Amino acid sequence: MNKKEVAAILSEIGTLLELKGENPFKIRAYQNGARALETLTEKLEDVIAEGRLNDIKGVGVALAKKIEELSGTGKLKFYTDLRASVPEGLIQMLDIPGLGGKKIKVLHDKLGVESLKSLEEACLEGEVAALPGFGVKSAEKILSGIKNREIYSRRHLWWKAQQVAEPILEGLRVLSEVIRAEHAGSLRRNRETVGDLDFVVASDEPSPVMDWFTERKGVVEITAKGQTKSSVRLENGLQADLRVVSPAQFAFALHHFTGSKEHNVQMRQRALSRGLSLSEWGISNENDGVSVEGSETIDSEEALFHFFDLTFIPPELREGLGEIEVAENGSLPDLVRVEDLKGCFHNHTEASDGVNTLEEMALAAQEMGWDYLGLADHSKASFQANGLNEERVIQQIEAIRALNESGKYTTRVFSGIECDILTDGSLDLNNDVLEELDYVVVSVHASFTQPRDKMTARIIKAIEHPSTTMLGHLTGRLLLAREGYELNVEKVVDAAVANGVIIELNANPHRLDMDWRHWRRAVEKGHLTSINPDAHSIEHLGFVDAGVRIARKGWLSAESVFNTWTLKSVEEFLEKRKK
Numbered sequence: 001m002n003k004k005e006v007a008a009i010l011s012e013i014g015t016l017l018e019l020k021g022e023n024p025f026k027i028r029a030y031q032n033g034a035r036a037l038e039t040l041t042e043k044l045e046d047v048i049a050e051g052r053l054n055d056i057k058g059v060g061v062a063l064a065k066k067i068e069e070l071s072g073t074g075k076l077k078f079y080t081d082l083r084a085s086v087p088e089g090l091i092q093m094l095d096i097p098g099l100g101g102k103k104i105k106v107l108h109d110k111l112g113v114e115s116l117k118s119l120e121e122a123c124l125e126g127e128v129a130a131l132p133g134f135g136v137k138s139a140e141k142i143l144s145g146i147k148n149r150e151i152y153s154r155r156h157l158w159w160k161a162q163q164v165a166e167p168i169l170e171g172l173r174v175l176s177e178v179i180r181a182e183h184a185g186s187l188r189r190n191r192e193t194v195g196d197l198d199f200v201v202a203s204d205e206p207s208p209v210m211d212w213f214t215e216r217k218g219v220v221e222i223t224a225k226g227q228t229k230s231s232v233r234l235e236n237g238l239q240a241d242l243r244v245v246s247p248a249q250f251a252f253a254l255h256h257f258t259g260s261k262e263h264n265v266q267m268r269q270r271a272l273s274r275g276l277s278l279s280e281w282g283i284s285n286e287n288d289g290v291s292v293e294g295s296e297t298i299d300s301e302e303a304l305f306h307f308f309d310l311t312f313i314p315p316e317l318r319e320g321l322g323e324i325e326v327a328e329n330g331s332l333p334d335l336v337r338v339e340d341l342k343g344c345f346h347n348h349t350e351a352s353d354g355v356n357t358l359e360e361m362a363l364a365a366q367e368m369g370w371d372y373l374g375l376a377d378h379s380k381a382s383f384q385a386n387g388l389n390e391e392r393v394i395q396q397i398e399a400i401r402a403l404n405e406s407g408k409y410t411t412r413v414f415s416g417i418e419c420d421i422l423t424d425g426s427l428d429l430n431n432d433v434l435e436e437l438d439y440v441v442v443s444v445h446a447s448f449t450q451p452r453d454k455m456t457a458r459i460i461k462a463i464e465h466p467s468t469t470m471l472g473h474l475t476g477r478l479l480l481a482r483e484g485y486e487l488n489v490e491k492v493v494d495a496a497v498a499n500g501v502i503i504e505l506n507a508n509p510h511r512l513d514m515d516w517r518h519w520r521r522a523v524e525k526g527h528l529t530s531i532n533p534d535a536h537s538i539e540h541l542g543f544v545d546a547g548v549r550i551a552r553k554g555w556l557s558a559e560s561v562f563n564t565w566t567l568k569s570v571e572e573f574l575e576k577r578k579k
């Protein structure tokens with residue numbers, strides 16, 4: 001385990017001890033230990049190997065032993081036992097915003113609640129509001145937290161769903177009975193979250209295909225099994241549906257089950273306006289149901305769209321948001337691809353809260369085949385992330401300059417910072433230092449609950465700062481976990497366009513922020529974006545994949561994406577902005 005993972009467990013132990021009402025000193029010891037590891041600038045393995053764990057402020061002998069065990073084995077009996085001793089319902093309550101260990105203990109002791117259900121009832125009956133330290137507002141907040149948790153638990157991150165779906169699709173494709181196989185549904189449409197997995201297969205022998213699908217490892221429950229459709233529940237909670245059709249029906253079924261509902265309704269209306277009926281089975285005459293001449297040769301979605309005088313509509317655009325009209329006059333955008341990227345920006349090193357060194361990041365970028373890599377560690381206001389003060393920023397700029405001059409890597413490294421936007425909209429570092437950097441990302445990391453107008457003004461003020469190059473994760477949302485802060489997106493986009501500031505598309509699969517629904521209009525206004533992985537390790541550089549998918553969903557073509565530009569154009573752009 002790395003220091004971040006160990007720190008997360010220590011902090012969870014602190015919370016579990018709080019739930020049990022343990023001695024506050026003991027609780028604080030774990031919380032301090034977690035913080036000490038989070039801000040540790042060296043590699044944890046090195047510190048352990050050199051026997052210096054005890055020297056860290058906040059780490060006593062007993063804690064050092066536990067850290068060693070976690071770091072070495074990834075396990076800790078004390079933690080496993082502790083977790084098992086706390087009712088599952090109380091642990092689930094920790095997901096509710098505003099509820100920590102202390103508050104949950106009060107709810108448990110005073111009201112006897114032990115599950116989300118009993119907590120919900122206590123809220124509805126006014127018992128929670130009547131407790132000292134709670135009140136009507138916090139009872140309402142708990143209720144909406146419980147509701148959100150239910151909604152969230154029914155959906156899954158696209159990134160995770162895709163990792164589950166890929167091996168299933170590959171497995172289907174190698175079966176001898178399978179002629180063609182594709183995934184469909186919201187996963188194929190690149191939605192940021194996915195309800196369930198859908199597969200469509202063309203085969204003349206469904207039975208063995210259905211057997212393979214329902215008997216796979218990882219299937220915990222078979223909810224339906226037939227010749228045309230089977231459904232299973234997988235161990236990670238995802239439901240997966242498989243439909244097997246004849247080769248002649250494949251294109252129609254694939255189109256139908258890819259959806260969305262709105263897109264399908266509009267396609268059916270297009271068919272009806274010609275006296276035809278379009279379904280997952282094919283195209284027939286509306287009146288007599290006889291299949292239509294020419295439709296039996298449709299063996300691909302391209303041919304299906306073509307039959308209706310449309311250019312091919314990529315699956316990610318099929319949301320019923322005007323794509324059919326645009327396909328009619330053949331002017332759908334040429335969507336950006338991962339191969340178009342020539343580098344990326346907004347990446348962290350171990351100088352703040354990343355896990356890799358500057359050199360490791362540069363090497364990884366070179367191995368990705370990138371011409372440039374923009375670093376952006378946190379600034380000092382993000383103290384929990386070990387943010388850099390002015391002095392450390394200057395040191396890093398010098399280290400980057402030396403690395404570039406050494407010619408060790410073919411990838412050019414740009415110096416940057418992810419500078420905190422303070423509560424009043426000013427930036428966290430002084431101007432002299434900001435001007436020394438190649439580029440500056442500005443982000444909100446605190447005071448999320450400001451009213452909408454105030455938050456909008458705060459962000460616009462930061463956009464107007466002459467050193468600002470990019471705006472980081474526009475709303476701060478964490479998909480399926482935390483709603484973004486309130487702000488007027490349109491006003492922020494207008495300010496960014498007016499000031500030539502790039503709003504990033506944060507490619508972390510938990511963020512994908514700014515939301516894809518805003519990009520098409522932003523680009524029409526002349527906006528430029530950058531697909532930024534916000535990497536905290538070399539592995540995270542691969543997040544650009546998720547970013548590109550969402551960019552495509554937002555109708556973006558390569559020209560609108562800054563990091564598809566050549567090194568020379570990027571250098572010129574950044575130079576010009578500095579003046």
Ligand SMILES: [Zn+2]
Nearest residue numbers: 418443472473
């Ligand atoms: Zn950030």
Ligand SMILES: [Zn+2]
Nearest residue numbers: 346348418534
């Ligand atoms: Zn970041």
